[in-house]
């Protein structure tokens with residue numbers, strides 16, 4: 305790749321997160337962020353906020369006048385805004401995207417060309433909350449800038465190292481053979497954490513580590529010598545621990561019951577499971593962890609406690625896969641900024657040997673455990689940096 309700017313996009317249903325990187329002419333380590341931002345409230349009251357990599361606010365403006373109700377409709381405006389804000393000597397050279405599902409076909413990032421887009425669109429039913437939005441962004445960019453190379457980077461790819469013991473459901477083999485297996489998600493985040501450990505904590509990186517990616521979507525992964533061996537999300541991003549609006553693992557009998565008793569069909573179940581469960585469902589108040597922590601309503605507190613104990617159980621379960629645990633890493637929104645939740649989780653795990661240093665935890669420091677504890681760290685994730693590096697590698701190959 306020649307010197308220029310690279311656009312990294314992480315598109316959701318009503319928001320688009322973006323980062324602009326400067327890329328050099330050869331090595332991937334020349335990738336460095338210039339500015340980043342997010343378009344939120346698309347479809348209701350769009351707003352654009354952007355900051356430089358040093359954290360200086362560039363803009364915080366209403367885009368209600370540009371909002372045509374969807375991500376694809378607003379993206380050309382975002383592209384235009386980005387290009388007018390790029391330094392003159394850094395033309396836009398490529399785009400890299402977070403695409404949630406790569407299925408069985410894609411175990412690494414890929415240039416979107418030929419039948420790639422169609423294959424990814426075929427996976428949309430497996431990730432209805434994410435995949436259509438991810439692909440809508442690729443399509444919108446292709447329409448307004450057909451010459452711009454675009455690379456898809458997958459949440460599932462990093463987990464393709466897992467053994468059958470971790471990926472197999474106890475269902476008839478013919479379904480497994482047709483792809484009904486555990487895939488796992490948030491792989492770009494885990495890959496970043498694995499790299500970060502290798503660079504900054506090489507001894508721990510070689511060990512048995514559980515990473516807790518606790519955001520609006522939440523999952524946990526067991527890393528053995530930096531390799532993903534098991535993860536809490538499965539076939540879809542519904543499995544594992546409770547999330548903002550998703551339930552986590554659920555007795556499959558409940559679905560049969562809902563279909564029979566409430567006459568629900570697949571679309572009804574999809575809506576329920578992706579949008580109405582989790583913290584929001586239990587609390588009947590909010591999907592936002594901060595709001596629940598501050599609310600004394602018993603249902604809000606139940607949601608907070610349920611989340612915490614399910615995460616703790618998942619950590620203990622992943623430690624079984626690893627045959628022990630040498631370190632625990634918290635990352636993503638709640639993991640990086642939520643001392644109350646981290647404390648609750650580690651208290652449940654005290655019997656394994658976890659103890660938090662209360663002051664360090666409250667201050668969101670990097671090392672938050674006591675000297676005698678199994679080490680617990682906060683490492684801010686950077687999925688965008690991973691996407692930028694992958695994109696440069698794919699385009700340089």
Ligand SMILES: Nc1ncnc2c1ncn2[C@@H]1O[C@H](COP(=O)(O)OP(=O)(O)O)[C@@H](O)[C@H]1O
Nearest residue numbers: 518519520521591592593594636637638641642
């Ligand atoms: N200080 C905080 N305390 C507790 N939770 C927080 C804090 N800051 C952010 N969060 C929570 O992080 C979650 C969003 O995480 P994030 O990783 O940004 O989500 P996304 O999956 O959308 O990328 C929300 O539930 C939010 O309440």
Ligand SMILES: CC(=O)OP(=O)(O)O
Nearest residue numbers: 489490519520521541
């Ligand atoms: C896969 C997933 O749950 O992603 P997010 O956390 O962005 O919702």
Ligand SMILES: [Mg+2]
Nearest residue numbers: 519520521636
């Ligand atoms: Mg996220």
